[in-house]
Amino acid sequence: xxxxxxxxxxxxxxxxxxxxxxxxxxxxxxxxxxxxxxxxxxxxxxxxxxxxxxxxxxxxxxxxxxxxxxxxxxxxxxxxxxxxxxxxxxxxxxxxxxxxxxxxxxxxxxxxxxxxxxxxxxxxxxxxxxxxxxxxxxxxxxxxxxxxxxxxxxxxxxxxxxxxxxxxxxxxxxxxxxxxxxxxxxxxxxxxxxxxxxxxxxxxxxxxxxxxxxxxxxxxxxxxxxxxxxxxxxxxxxxxxxxxxxxxxxxxxxxxxxxxxxxxxxxxxxxxxxxxxxxxxxxxxxxxxxxxxxxxxxxxxxxxxxxxxxxxxxxxxxxxxxxxxxxxxxxxxxxxxxxxxxxxxxxxxxxxxxxxxxxxxxxxxxxxxxxxxxxxxxxxxxxxxxxxxxxxxxxxxxxxxxxxxxxxxxxxxxxxxxxxxxxxxxxxxxxxxxxxxxxxxxxxxxxxxxxxxxxxxxxxxxxxxxxxxxxxxxxxxxxxxxxxxxxxxxxxxxxxxxxxxxxxxxxxxxxxxxxxxxxxxxxxxxxxxxxxxxxxxxxxxxx
Numbered sequence: 036x037x038x039x040x041x042x043x044x045x046x047x048x049x050x051x052x053x054x055x056x057x058x059x060x061x062x063x064x065x066x067x068x069x070x071x072x073x074x075x076x077x078x079x080x081x082x083x084x085x086x087x088x089x090x091x092x093x094x095x096x097x098x099x100x101x102x103x104x105x106x107x108x109x110x111x112x113x114x115x116x117x118x119x120x121x122x123x124x125x126x127x128x129x130x131x132x133x134x135x136x137x138x139x140x141x142x143x144x145x146x147x148x149x150x151x152x153x154x155x156x157x158x159x160x161x162x163x164x165x166x167x168x169x170x171x172x173x174x175x176x177x178x179x180x181x182x183x184x185x186x187x188x189x190x191x192x193x194x195x196x197x198x199x200x201x202x203x204x205x206x207x208x209x210x211x212x213x214x215x216x217x218x219x220x221x222x223x224x225x226x227x228x229x230x231x232x233x234x235x236x237x238x239x240x241x242x243x244x245x246x247x248x249x250x251x252x253x254x255x256x257x258x259x260x261x262x263x264x265x266x267x268x269x270x271x272x273x274x275x276x277x278x279x280x281x282x283x284x285x286x287x288x289x290x291x292x293x294x295x296x297x298x299x300x301x302x303x304x305x306x307x308x309x310x311x312x313x314x315x316x317x318x319x320x321x322x323x324x325x326x327x328x329x330x331x332x333x334x335x336x337x338x339x340x341x342x343x344x345x346x347x348x349x350x351x352x353x354x355x356x357x358x359x360x361x362x363x364x365x366x367x368x369x370x371x372x373x374x375x376x377x378x379x380x381x382x383x384x385x386x387x388x389x390x391x392x393x394x395x396x397x398x399x400x401x402x403x404x405x406x407x408x409x410x411x412x413x414x415x416x417x418x419x420x421x422x423x424x425x426x427x428x429x430x431x432x433x434x435x436x437x438x439x440x441x442x443x444x445x446x447x448x449x450x451x452x453x454x455x456x457x458x459x460x461x462x463x464x465x466x467x468x469x470x471x472x473x474x475x476x477x478x479x480x481x482x483x484x485x486x487x488x489x490x491x492x493x494x495x496x497x498x499x500x501x502x503x504x505x506x507x508x509x510x511x512x513x514x515x516x517x518x519x520x521x522x523x524x525x526x527x528x529x530x531x532x533x534x535x536x537x538x539x540x541x542x543x544x545x546x547x548x549x550x551x552x553x554x555x556x557x558x559x560x561x562x563x564x565x566x567x568x569x570x571x572x573x574x575x576x577x578x
Contacts (some may be wrong), residue, residue: 075335077116081123081201082106084224101227112208112216118315119333121163122204124222130197132184132225133157135204135364139218149365151216152176154207156288157183157192160200164406165340166331166347169203171195173288175313177262185229190260191289194233197224209315209366211360219395235294237326242281242328243302244439251459252281252444253431254322255311255358255380255417261286264422271299271306277428278459281305281444283322287313290329307441311358312344316370318362320380320417323353336370338427345375354445355414359383361392373400373412382416382430382455386563394567398537401570402507405534413451413477429457430564433463435476451477462495465538467571477574484531488573492538495521497565501541506533516540528573535570 058209084104108122126133135159144150156173162170174181181189208216244250257263258270263286263476265273274282284306286292293308300306309322310329316336323346324330330348334340336497345355354377360369362383373379379400381393397414404411416430433454436447447453453478454463466475469488474480482488492502498520504512511533528536542562 056116075118075338076121076333077119078121078123079108079110081125082108082222083125085129092532102441103223103225105221105223106220108220109415110218112218114211114213114215116208116211116216118207118209118335120206120208121297122206122220123201124204126160126197126199126202126223126224128199129226130224131229132182132200132224133197133202133226134180134182134225136180136221136223137206137219138179139208142212142214144212144214148213149210151212152208152210153216153218154209155181156207157181157204158203158205160198160202163203163205165333166344170329170331171202172291173261173290175207175262175287184225186231188232188233188291190258191286191291193289196229233294235327236297237293238296238300238306240305240441241534242300242305242439244280244305244436244443247435247437248434249435250280250439250444250447251428251431251433251456252279252283252305253277253418253420253428254283254305254307254309254319254356254415254448255285255383255419257286257311257419257421258284258292260292261289261311262421265420267292267295269298270427271296271304271418273427275304277426277431279304279428279431279440281307282427283307283309283320285309285311285320285322287311288332289322290327293324293326293328305439305441305444307444309353312331313366314341314371315366316368317360318358318367318369319371319376320358321348321353321402322356322448323351323441324348325351336372341371342375349377352445353440354378354449358390358417359393359419360396361388364481376412378413378451380417381414382564382567383419384425385429390564391560398505401535401537405507405572409569413448413450413453414455414567415453416455416567428458430457432456451569453477454566455564456494457563457565460496460539461566462493463538463566463568464491464493465542465568465571466491467573469537474571476571477569479574480530481574481576482530484575485529488528488530488533489525490528490536490571491523491525492540493523494540494566495544497540499543500565501538501543501562503541503561504536505539506536508533511536519575529576530573533573535572537570538566538568539564540566 075466154175158169159171161169174191296306308326312319312332321330356378357369358380381397382390420427435452436443467490470482470486500516502514502524514524516522544562
């Protein structure tokens, strides 16, 4: 299931009010609000600081070179607020640290009505333009405060110089109660000499692999750098405990964790940098981003911006993966289509109805690609683990790669040379052979229309499980595994009968039965998934 706690998105906003803290300069209400050209963002009147002027009065500080100065902004958003509300902050020279706190009210709402929820982040003096260079951090609704200094920053934020110019605190009121939302933003500047600069420790792009082999990895994980409660050290330890060879770091809307992963990688664990891009119309994984690279999320499907950022990821050698496309939570369901996707995440965490829907949709897309002779989109599965008791590696991908390197793993995933496992205890070998030829997962076997093709699946680790072979016609073979959980299933077909075949291995239902099969009922038609392969394609000679 979707692990994000994002709630209902919001619409255009009404003018908020601002007020300066007593003792600081007031804000002219006639200049209170400037609407952004997009119509889905609002820009408030700027906040200025006075410390740079000799003799200026400041809060809790001396007017000389060191000290602090604080400004407080309050306001109100009605229901139907903008997607993003920008608060310009004029930062003078000599600032060593910027700190921001925010809060908002949570009035009682009727049952079934969304209450107030608001994200926060910040852009520096380089600007807040979509896809620009000014990004300095995002924590969503997970934190109520953050700090940025030259040598360190709150997780989710990028350390570095606090340079003079206009910064922008950005609020994301993605859910506003019928009563509206009262908010407060408190900005504190600390003056003085900057501390030592932060030196990022990016992970290497190579680990000690086994050459061309199958490698296991979880491509969707969160840490304290977004809304996870595990530290990077704990995530790395969990990956090793799960028997994984690689993981991908995918914190929401930030690259801040990239600079700390190096110390947790090793010969036994490849750590790939990435991001989960959480838009208002669905989430997607940018896997294999260059270390330190950030991908913008501030758009909807109607803005026609997703393709631009998908191409940016792909140009950098990464993969674009719509995540948990049927997640029932607000802003999680996928609305961008799949033309720009490299893979699709069809299995997210413990098996649910959402995953059944995702697999059905994906299977239909595979069939459509075969019919049209076009590009097919492979499937992947990930844990999306945020915190205990969510299990790292439930599920994960088993990828056939030339070596344990970032490039090789991404290439294997892109080509569909992978299958999805519930845990390391599950082992699968899937292949088709006939006419003196053999093809494995993601491959193509070409043979005359009437040549017998034997499809074989060897399984370990699924006691009493059910094996299903599914083609463009649907399920054409089903067989039970013994209580030991190990067995082989062979099914014969031809290239005239099946354009592709993929395998599922299911656990028994809670009552011990193999499942209801192709019937309707209140329960899942099949038991929970234990393993799911990408297809093997069967092509008639001359077609």
